[in-house]
Amino acid sequence: MQDPGVNRAGPQGSGVGHVDVRSSRRGFSLSTVSALSLVNLRPIAIFAIVPSVVALGGLGSWIAFPVLLALVLVVALVFAELSSKWPLEGSVYEWSRQLIGPRSGWMTGWLYLCAYTVITTYLACSVSQRIFTLFDDPAPGWLPVALVAAALVVVAMLVNSAGRSVVKWLVLVVAGLSVAVCVGVSTVLLVAHRIHPFSSLFQFSSNGVHGISWWTGPFLVAAAAAGVFRGFEMPAEVAEEVRDPERNVPRAIVWSFVIASVLVLYSAIALFLANPTEVAVTRGAATIGTIDAVTGALGTGYGRAMSAMVVLGFFATLVIAQMAASRTVWSTARDRVFPAHRFFESLSRRDRLPLRAVGLVGLVALVLPFIFSTNSRVVFYGAAVGALLFAYLIPILGALRSRLSGTWRPGPWTLGWFGVPAIVVAAGWLVVVSINAMWPRHSMYGLGFGRFSPLVLLGAAIVAGLGISAWSFRDHGIHTRHFDHVELDLEPSRLLHAGTCASCFTVLTTDIDVYVDPVLHTTTCAHCHDLALHVRDNPGATDADMLEVAGHDPSDSTLERVRHRGWHPDHGAHPHHAWKSKQ
Numbered sequence: 103m104q105d106p107g108v109n110r111a112g113p114q115g116s117g118v119g120h121v122d123v124r125s126s127r128r129g130f131s132l133s134t135v136s137a138l139s140l141v142n143l144r145p146i147a148i149f150a151i152v153p154s155v156v157a158l159g160g161l162g163s164w165i166a167f168p169v170l171l172a173l174v175l176v177v178a179l180v181f182a183e184l185s186s187k188w189p190l191e192g193s194v195y196e197w198s199r200q201l202i203g204p205r206s207g208w209m210t211g212w213l214y215l216c217a218y219t220v221i222t223t224y225l226a227c228s229v230s231q232r233i234f235t236l237f238d239d240p241a242p243g244w245l246p247v248a249l250v251a252a253a254l255v256v257v258a259m260l261v262n263s264a265g266r267s268v269v270k271w272l273v274l275v276v277a278g279l280s281v282a283v284c285v286g287v288s289t290v291l292l293v294a295h296r297i298h299p300f301s302s303l304f305q306f307s308s309n310g311v312h313g314i315s316w317w318t319g320p321f322l323v324a325a326a327a328a329g330v331f332r333g334f335e336m337p338a339e340v341a342e343e344v345r346d347p348e349r350n351v352p353r354a355i356v357w358s359f360v361i362a363s364v365l366v367l368y369s370a371i372a373l374f375l376a377n378p379t380e381v382a383v384t385r386g387a388a389t390i391g392t393i394d395a396v397t398g399a400l401g402t403g404y405g406r407a408m409s410a411m412v413v414l415g416f417f418a419t420l421v422i423a424q425m426a427a428s429r430t431v432w433s434t435a436r437d438r439v440f441p442a443h444r445f446f447e448s449l450s451r452r453d454r455l456p457l458r459a460v461g462l463v464g465l466v467a468l469v470l471p472f473i474f475s476t477n478s479r480v481v482f483y484g485a486a487v488g489a490l491l492f493a494y495l496i497p498i499l500g501a502l503r504s505r506l507s508g509t510w511r512p513g514p515w516t517l518g519w520f521g522v523p524a525i526v527v528a529a530g531w532l533v534v535v536s537i538n539a540m541w542p543r544h545s546m547y548g549l550g551f552g553r554f555s556p557l558v559l560l561g562a563a564i565v566a567g568l569g570i571s572a573w574s575f576r577d578h579g580i581h582t583r584h585f586d587h588v589e590l591d592l593e594p595s596r597l598l599h600a601g602t603c604a605s606c607f608t609v610l611t612t613d614i615d616v617y618v619d620p621v622l623h624t625t626t627c628a629h630c631h632d633l634a635l636h637v638r639d640n641p642g643a644t645d646a647d648m649l650e651v652a653g654h655d656p657s658d659s660t661l662e663r664v665r666h667r668g669w670h671p672d673h674g675a676h677p678h679h680a681w682k683s684k685q
Contacts, residue, residue, distance in 0.1 A: 130266065130270065130340060130343050130344045130345070131344075131345055131350075132344075132345070132350040132353060132354060133274070134270045134273065134274065135336075135337040135340065135344050135350065135351065135354045136337070136353075136354040136357060136358045137273040137274050137276075137277035137278075137358075138269075138273045138336055138337060138340070138354075138358075138422060139333065139334055139336045139337050139354055139355060139358035139359070139362075140273075140277045140280070140281075140358040140361060140362050141273045141276050141277050141280065141415065141418045141419060141422060142333035142334075142336045142419055142422045142423070143332075143333055143334060143358065143359065143362035144333075144362075144415060144416070144419055145280055145281075145284050145362045145365035145366050145369065146280045146283060146284060146411060146412055146415040147412070147415065147416070148284075148365075148366050148369045148370055148373065149287075149369065149373065149408055149412060150412050152370065152373040152374060164303045164370055164371065164374045165303070167366060167367060167370050168367060171363045171366065171367065173527070173528075173531040173535075174334070174359070174531075175359060175360070175363065176524050176527045176528045176531065177334075177494065177498070177528040177531065177532065178334045178335075178355055178356060178359045179356065179517060179520075179524050179528075180498055180501065180517070180521075180524050180525055180528045181193075181334065181335050181338060181355055181494075182351075182352035182353075182355040182356050182515060183352065183501075183512065183513070183515060183516055183517050183521065184197045184338075184497060184501060185335075185337070185338035185341060185347070185351040185352055185355060185515075186348050186349070186351065186352045186512070186513035186514055186515035186516065187511075187512060187513035187602070188200055188513075188602065189338070189341035189342065189344070189347030189348050189351050189513075190341055190342060190433070191339070191340065191341060191342040191343075191429050191432065191433045191436075192211060192339070192429060192430050192432075192433030192434065193214075193335050193338035193339045193341070193430075194210050194211070194214055194335065194493050194494060194496070194497050195207050195208075195210050195211030195214060195430055195433055195434060196433060197210075197497035197500070197501075198210035198211075198496045198497040198500055199211075199437070200500075201497055201500030201501055201503070201504055202496070202497075202499075202500040202503070204437070204439065204575070204579065204582060205571055205575060205579075206496060206500070207437075207439075208434065208439045208567070208570075208571050208574060208575075209496070209564075209567050209568070209571065210493050210496045210497065211430050211433065211434045211439075211493075212434075212563070212566075212567035212570065212571075213489040213490070213492050213493040213563065213564070213567065214426075214427075214430055214489075214490065214493040215427050215430045215431060215434075215463075216486070216489050216563045216567075217486045217487070217489040217490035217493060218423050218424075218426045218427040218430070218463075218486075218490070219427045219463055219466050219467055219470075220470065220482050220483070220485065220486035220489075221423050221483070221486050221490075222255065222258075222420060222423045222424045222427060222463065222467040223251070223255070223467045223470035223471055223474065223482070224474075224479055224482060224483045224486065225416055225417075225419055225420040225423060226251035226252070226254045226255050226258075226420055226467065226471060227247060227248070227251045227471055227474055227479055228416055228479075229251070229254055229413055229416045229417050229420065230246075230247045230248075230250035230251040230254060230471075231247055232409060232412060232413045232416070233250060233413060234246070234247065234250075235409065236406060236409055236410060236413070247471070248471040248472045248474070249471075251471035252468050252471050252472070254417065254420060255420075255424070255464055255467045255468045255471075256464070256468065257417075258417070258420050258421045258424045258464070259424065259460060259461065259464035261421050262421060262424055262425050262428065262455075262460045262464075263455065263457050263460055263461075265452075265453045265455070266343065266453060266455075269421065269425070272418055272421065273418060273422070276414060276415055276418040279411065279414070279415075280365070280411075280415055281361075281365065283408070283411050284365040284368070284369045285365070285368070287369075287372075287404075287408065288368050288369040288371075288372035288373070289372070291372040291373065291375075291376040292371065292372040292375065292376070295376045296372075296375045296376055297375060297376055298374070298375045298376075299375075300375070302374075302375070303371065303374060303375070332487070332490060333419075333422070333423075333426075334355055334358070334359045335355065335494075336422060336426060337350075337351045337354035337355050337358070338351050338355065339425075339426045339429050339430070340425070340429060348513055348514045348515070349514055349515060352515035353515070424460065424463055424464060424467065425460070427463040428456055428459040428460040428462070428463045429456065429459070431446055431456070431459035431462055431463060432446060432447060432449075432456035432459040435447040435459070437582060438574070438581055438582045439570075439571075439574040439575070439582050440574075441570065441573075441574075445458060446458050446459050446462065470482075478555075480547065481547055481552070481555040481556055481559070482556075482559065484539060484540065484547060484555075484556035485540075485555070485556040485557075485559035485560045485563070487539045488536060488539050488540040488556055488557075488560045489560055489563055491532055491535060491536040491539060492536060492560075494532055495529065495532040495533065495536065498525055498528050498529050498532065499529055501525050502522070502525045502526065502529060505521060505522050505525060506522075507657075508657070509657045509660075511606075511608060511609065513602075513609060514609075539556075540556055540557055540560065542554050542556075542557070590617075590631070590634055590635055590638055590667075590668065592617045592618070592619065592631075593617075594615045594616070594617060594628070595615070595616055595617065595618050596612075596613055596614065596615065596616070597610055597611070597612050597613065597614060597616055597625075602625065603616075603625065603626055603627040603630055604624035604625060604626050604630075604663070604667075605626055605627070605630035605633075605634070605660055605663045605664050605667055606627065606629070606630050606656060606657075606660040606663075608627060610625065610627060614627075614628075615628050616628065617631045626667070629652060629656075630656075630660070630663075630664055630667070632651065632652075633648055633651060633652055633656070633661075633664045633668070634664050634667040634668035635668065636648065636651045636668070637664060637665055637667070637668030638668040645658075645661055648661055648664070
């Protein structure tokens with residue numbers, strides 16, 4: 103477990119202290135972190151994207167929403183199980199690191215960081231554009247939009263730096279308003295302002311019947327345009343700031359997604375049936391995302407009020423996206439794989455917040471609006487969505503490998519027998535939706551070579567991540583937290599709360615002997631600690647020797663991690679290469 107709060111007041115004379123392995127940064131309750139996820143899922147955004155979805159895929163493109171949400175729910179369930187096993191700050195980064203290895207973890211974290219930094223800027227530009235639209239200036243020009251977007255990024259930085267209570271009240275208020283507005287306005291539209299019959303939900307815009315050409319054309323376009331359903335992993339991104347994270351984080355992931363899905367489907371039905379059939383769409387212009395159905399049905403005043411609600415919801419999402427990126431910076435810095443990690447791993451003294459990481463993400467997001475043009479926003483967003491989907495895919499592939507190899511040990515919240523089918527469906531869906539999101543279609547990314555711009559940007563991000571990885575893991579990665587020499591001469595301690603062994607990943611119950619490293623913030627069971635001592639004292643020990651000492655049957659991956667733990671630079675060859683050569 104990370105950031106252990108140490109309480110050494112053990113039984114007098116016992117020689118064994120007690121360690122509270124829960125983070126001293128706990129601050130978010132189940133309701134708050136659920137609201138955090140609900141706001142980030144942006145059910146209110148359905149009012150902004152339906153016009154463009156109708157124009158791109160027809161009224162029948164509504165069918166994309168339940169299909170998409172059902173598949174994303176499977177991904178959310180897998181993430182919930184992983185978050186229960188490893189409730190660590192950094193979510194997909196930490197899961198990939200634990201399941202596959204530190205280099206894969208770094209690339210996952212890097213793609214996740216790049217995605218949410220760009221999404222932060224994209225949201226700031228979108229909110230800026232909508233603010234001008236509220237004041238009847240739908241085309242203010244590039245520079246005013248960029249300046250307001252930069253100001254919004256600064257305000258988000260201030261919110262994220264002010265303390266968890268400020269973020270808490272922001273997300274609770276926005277979540278409550280989102281639910282009320284979605285239900286209230288959608289009911290009014292559905293009951294009193296329906297234009298189309300319910301049968302139109304299952305037809306082309308030209309009133310034809312769905313066929314293979316629709317599923318391979320308009321449906322995929324609608325699915326790509328409706329790809330705003332991300333961010334369900336947000337409770338896991340701040341897991342070390344949540345009370346009882348092993349149970350509350352999975353609950354927040356699942357239930358917030360279910361609630362958001364119900365709101366989205368209900369609002370989507372109402373909006374599709376109340377929306378004009380023909381909607382003008384100009385890529386990047388203000389006509390995308392206007393509240394056509396609400397304005398046409400209820401009048402300009404209600405349309406403005408809905409636009410203002412969308413602005414508030416998007417700004418709250420901007421705050422959350424910035425927070426997610428900053429937590430990934432801090433988590434990678436803590437593991438010594440992020441450049442200038444000593445600077446960025448520090449926490450504020452009062453609220454234990456990664457203020458320097460927040461500042462870094464904010465600074466980058468502050469500059470990007472002046473690089474974006476009206477048309478390039480969609481291109482950057484496409485690249486960010488592709489990077490985010492790949493970051494989702496990597497730990498799921500690692501979870502599949504762990505399941506199939508028999509090394510998986512679940513946490514308190516588990517999918518049980520449904521785990522493997524869910525992982526297979528989630529992995530397959532993410533592969534398909536990644537290809538779909540990055541597909542060089544001119545309706546989204548423009549004509550000519552510009553259609554490939556998201557792929558080029560994603561490739562550049564991957565190359566940059568590989569370059570940083572080569573630097574971070576130089577000298578066989580001895581500088582990183584995972585590979586650094588561990589202090590093994592530790593006093594045994596007793597857990598006050600459940601934890602996880604850093605070597606065998608076994609769930610550690612309370613009141614058992616463990617070894618807590620205060621430098622690397624890891625907890626190790628007595629069996630793995632004894633094995634590591636044996637490796638340290640016997641550098642040439644074979645797997646057979648280790649199995650005799652173990653007294654149990656550790657997996658190959660556990661033996662590899664124990665070798666890393668017991669390895670010392672004076673031993674010579676790094677155990678990673680020795681282990682690989684024996685396979």
